[in-house]
Amino acid sequence: MSKLHLVIGNKNYSSxxxxxxxALTMAGVPFRETVIPLDTPDTERLIAEHSPAGRVPVLSHGRNVIWESLAIMEYLAELFPEKNFWPKTAAARAVARSVSNEMHAGFGALRNACPMNLRRPRKAVAMNDGVRKDVKRIEHIWRDCRARFGKGGKFLFGKFCIADAMYAPVVTRFDTYDIRIAEDTRAYMDAVMASAAFQSWHEAAMKETWLVPSDEVD
Ligand SMILES: N[C@@H](CCC(=O)N[C@@H](CS)C(=O)NCC(=O)O)C(=O)O
Structure with a gap:
């Protein structure tokens, strides 16, 4: 089987x-990675060498090139059915896909006000109504998934799946911007942040020196 090559942005910022x-790391699927620093004079040219959409992430696998984070993970789920990238039951899978798409298409207020920035010292920011609404909805999603499908583990559907991967950058935002959240939300965040995969990403982010000024919020 051809090797997987994932092209990504700076680990500090590229949510x-x-x-x-x-998703790949939690599933234990080997892959090669290339990091392209965002917001440099070379970024556009470097990304264009890999991605027809001019964005990262992009995955190549032999002649197949797949872009868009969710499409990449759908491809992985098809490639490795035994890894259960999605939950096993149709009911859980349907909800996992719903909340993953909701993340992909939404929560703009939170994303704009609180860009992912792992190196930022933990500090609260002023929250507008839009951010508060996003936080409330996300807490509801996590609580509902955990209550209905999470019995077999610490993640939204028990075992780590694509839905958890979709919300991983939100976990970091809630933490970085010291957003007031409920105890069960914190427990879920701790589970994601304690994973070896997240720790390894975080460690690499801490070592990066590139700066993206537009993602630096006081
Ligand atoms: N909808 C896309 C979003 C990808 C995206 O916006 N990526 C950003 C980095 S996190 C990017 O490539 N930026 C490059 C640029 O703006 O030059 C996905 O799900 O993959």
């Missing part, structure tokens, strides 16, 4: 890149 990277 979309974190998603398929976490």
């Amino acid at each position: 979309w890149s974190l998603r398929p990277w976490m």
Whole structure:
């Protein structure tokens, strides 16, 4: 089988890149990675060498090139059915896909106000109504998934799946921006952040020196 090659952005800032990277790493699927620093004079040219959409993440696998974080993870789920990238039951899978798509398409207020920035010292920011609404909805999603499907483990559907990967950058935002959340939300965040995969990504992010000024929020 051809080898998987995942092209990603800076680990400190690239929230979309974190998603398929976490999914692959948590599943123990070997892959090669290339990091392209965002917001440099060379970024556009370097990404264009890999991605027809001009964005990261992008996965190549032999002649197949797959972009868009969720499409990449759908591809992985098809490639490795034994890894259960999605939950096993149709009911859980349907909800996992719903909340993953909701993440992919939404929560713009939170994403704009609180860009992923793992090196930022933990500090609260002023939250507008849009951010508060996003946080409330996300807490509801996590609580509901955990209650209905999470019995077999610490993650949204028990075992780590694509839905957890989709929300991993939100976990970091809630932490970095010291957002007031409930105890069960914190427990879920701790489970994601304690994973060896997240720790390894975080460690690499701490060593990066590239700066993306637009993602630096006081
Ligand atoms: N919808 C895309 C979003 C990808 C995206 O916006 N990636 C950002 C980095 S996190 C990017 O490539 N930025 C490059 C640029 O703006 O030059 C996905 O899910 O993969």
